Amino acid sequence: MTSLDRLLETHPQKPTTNFDAVAACLSACFECEQACTICADACIGEAHSDMLRQCIRICLDCADVCATTGRLIARQAQPDEKLWRTALEACVQACRSCAAECARHESRHEHCRICREVCERCERACMELMAAYPSGASAAPRH
Amino acid sequence: MTSLDRLLETHPQKPTTNFDAVAACLSACFECEQACTICADACIGEAHSDMLRQCIRICLDCADVCATTGRLIARQAQPDEKLWRTALEACVQACRSCAAECARHESRHEHCRICREVCERCERACMELMAAYPSGASAAPRH
Amino acid sequence: MTSLDRLLETHPQKPTTNFDAVAACLSACFECEQACTICADACIGEAHSDMLRQCIRICLDCADVCATTGRLIARQAQPDEKLWRTALEACVQACRSCAAECARHESRHEHCRICREVCERCERACMELMAAYPSGASAAPRH
Amino acid sequence: MTSLDRLLETHPQKPTTNFDAVAACLSACFECEQACTICADACIGEAHSDMLRQCIRICLDCADVCATTGRLIARQAQPDEKLWRTALEACVQACRSCAAECARHESRHEHCRICREVCERCERACMELMAAYPSGASAAPRH
Numbered sequence: 001m002t003s004l005d006r007l008l009e010t011h012p013q014k015p016t017t018n019f020d021a022v023a024a025c026l027s028a029c030f031e032c033e034q035a036c037t038i039c040a041d042a043c044i045g046e047a048h049s050d051m052l053r054q055c056i057r058i059c060l061d062c063a064d065v066c067a068t069t070g071r072l073i074a075r076q077a078q079p080d081e082k083l084w085r086t087a088l089e090a091c092v093q094a095c096r097s098c099a100a101e102c103a104r105h106e107s108r109h110e111h112c113r114i115c116r117e118v119c120e121r122c123e124r125a126c127m128e129l130m131a132a133y134p135s136g137a138s139a140a141p142r143h
Numbered sequence: 144m145t146s147l148d149r150l151l152e153t154h155p156q157k158p159t160t161n162f163d164a165v166a167a168c169l170s171a172c173f174e175c176e177q178a179c180t181i182c183a184d185a186c187i188g189e190a191h192s193d194m195l196r197q198c199i200r201i202c203l204d205c206a207d208v209c210a211t212t213g214r215l216i217a218r219q220a221q222p223d224e225k226l227w228r229t230a231l232e233a234c235v236q237a238c239r240s241c242a243a244e245c246a247r248h249e250s251r252h253e254h255c256r257i258c259r260e261v262c263e264r265c266e267r268a269c270m271e272l273m274a275a276y277p278s279g280a281s282a283a284p285r286h
Numbered sequence: 287m288t289s290l291d292r293l294l295e296t297h298p299q300k301p302t303t304n305f306d307a308v309a310a311c312l313s314a315c316f317e318c319e320q321a322c323t324i325c326a327d328a329c330i331g332e333a334h335s336d337m338l339r340q341c342i343r344i345c346l347d348c349a350d351v352c353a354t355t356g357r358l359i360a361r362q363a364q365p366d367e368k369l370w371r372t373a374l375e376a377c378v379q380a381c382r383s384c385a386a387e388c389a390r391h392e393s394r395h396e397h398c399r400i401c402r403e404v405c406e407r408c409e410r411a412c413m414e415l416m417a418a419y420p421s422g423a424s425a426a427p428r429h
Numbered sequence: 430m431t432s433l434d435r436l437l438e439t440h441p442q443k444p445t446t447n448f449d450a451v452a453a454c455l456s457a458c459f460e461c462e463q464a465c466t467i468c469a470d471a472c473i474g475e476a477h478s479d480m481l482r483q484c485i486r487i488c489l490d491c492a493d494v495c496a497t498t499g500r501l502i503a504r505q506a507q508p509d510e511k512l513w514r515t516a517l518e519a520c521v522q523a524c525r526s527c528a529a530e531c532a533r534h535e536s537r538h539e540h541c542r543i544c545r546e547v548c549e550r551c552e553r554a555c556m557e558l559m560a561a562y563p564s565g566a567s568a569a570p571r572h
Contacts, residue, residue: 003460003464003543003546003547004460004463004464004467006543007464007467007468007471007540007543007544007547008467010471010538010539010540010543011467011470011471011474011540012471012474012475012476013474026463030459030462030463031432031433033459034433034455034459034499034503035432035433035436037500037503037504038433038436038437038440038503038505039436041343041440041503041504041505041506042436042439042440042441042505044330044339044342044343044506045339045440045441045442045505045506046441047336047441048336049335049336049339050333050334050335050336053220053221053330053331053335054221056330057218057220057221057327057330058223058226060214060218060346061214061215061218061223061226063500064210064211064214064215065211065215065226065230067207067211067496068207068208068210068211070463071203071204071207071466071492072204072207072208074463074466074467074470075200075203075204075466075470076467076470076471076474077196077200077470077473077474078196078197078200080201080204080236080240082236082240083201083204083208083233083236083237083240086229086232086233086235086236087208087233087236087237089229089232089233090226090229090230090232090233092229093223093225093226093229093230094226094230097223097225097226109439110439111436111439111440114432114435114436114439115436117432118432118436146317146321146400146403146404147317147320147321147324149400150321150324150325150328150397150400150401150404151324153328153395153396153397153400154324154327154328154331154397155328155331155332155333156331169320173316173319173320174289174290176316177290177312177316177356177360178289178290178293180357180360180361181290181293181294181297181360181362182293184297184360184361184362184363184486185293185296185297185298185362187363187473187482187485187486188297188298188299188362188363188482189298190298190479191479192478192479192482193476193477193478193479196473196474196478199473200470200473203489206357210353213320214323214349217320217323217324217327218323218327219324219327219328219331220327220330220331252296253296254293254296254297257289257292257293257296258293260289261289261293339506339507340507343504343506343507344509344512346500346504347500347501347504347509347512350496350497350500350501351497351501351512351516353493353497354493354494354496354497357489357490357493358490358493358494361486361489361490363482363486364482364483364486366487366490366522366526368522368526369487369490369494369519369522369523369526372515372518372519372521372522373494373519373522373523375515375518375519376512376515376516376518376519378515379509379511379512379515379516380512380516383509383511383512
């Protein structure tokens, strides 16, 4: 159990159900922010960075969206269900678009291949968190 | 014309249509990030801050969502249409939830009243930007 | 008086002295975050973006540093003096480095010229805020 | 080796020296951002959150400073030495102040104890990265 999982466990309004899905999504979002930030910078540093323009941009966008989604998920207590859902949908879209763009360059750039894998993992974690809270039900018990 | 409007004007792939909607939304998002950050801190500092818990949280969420949306909009060239749309939807929801919560406290706290107005302005600017790009059409010309 | 200035005015622990320096620095930091984000993206979009690598990177760094400094300043109450000072020093350095790099490209790229001006303005606002709180004195009255 | 370490390894201008110190500091900054975000929210949710005001604020500040420092470190190529150093100094200060404040509450709140440990780890990682680049020397080889 990581320090962050233990931290979530000690939250006075910790998620009583779906703890694992919350912890996994939180971790995946921050991993993806870091991967996209590194991949954008690596793309900027490549010899033909002008061929990687779109990849740089979507990596920067995906890093920002993942960072914000991670922070929303970290705020455990009384989340706003509608906001959670739209934020997770934006994050799924960011990861999907970034993975698709990175896939186009992964035969030449290993950083794009790794970044694509991290984006796919984050997309899955967001989908699983959304699935854990069926639409119409509250995203989490309100206190 | 502000420095930021002039900066947008000099972008090599500046928005050829809807320039005003883009500039207005960009400015509204960053104004809202600041307002929500100040309002959260003011709420933390109030005598009965435990009554303002939900307000503090939604202000922090709204600040993060607006910051990310503002950055996405600032990246003018080749925006990913689906990502733009889901991010704007999340921003509309954040502003709406934050305005609703601030409205509950605005008779006692002037900072909540001002923050509510700024959130409503940002929500409107996001809606107008979405309306400027009808669904199905590209969010912006791709180069 | 802007909405944000009025918000600061209604904060329960608003800065009793140096209100103008605080408000000016807050505004300058967020303006600079936006300018650097737009300039980075404009540089990425230029024909010879590989010549602008260092400019893209320092713009991204400066945007992040200004965003964080702006948020710290927005949290008015009981700021940690040492943290304030080191954060303002990092922000001065980010603005200075970014202005110097943008200056190298401003004859060819108008967005670099405008971004350089905004960085210089932010650097000045940070210096003035540091000057308003002589070292050794508390950054602000603690409550 | 984590995905992020492998990503750093594939960067075209990866740190030739001090790779481990860079990777460790990057990871510590993002862990600290998450810990401080969770601890701030947990403090807001406690019964006597008005006693935790200062803790909430410094956690929010520390989260923002760590996020920005992490992003600066993730941008491997041609870092600006002076900016790196001032940013790391601000991060050391943020972690130190946050650890000191959390320590005051850790007998009552386990999340403060864990957060204090994470802050101390991040402070150490920043110090070690600064030590790896003696002042006066370039922060990293410039290409």
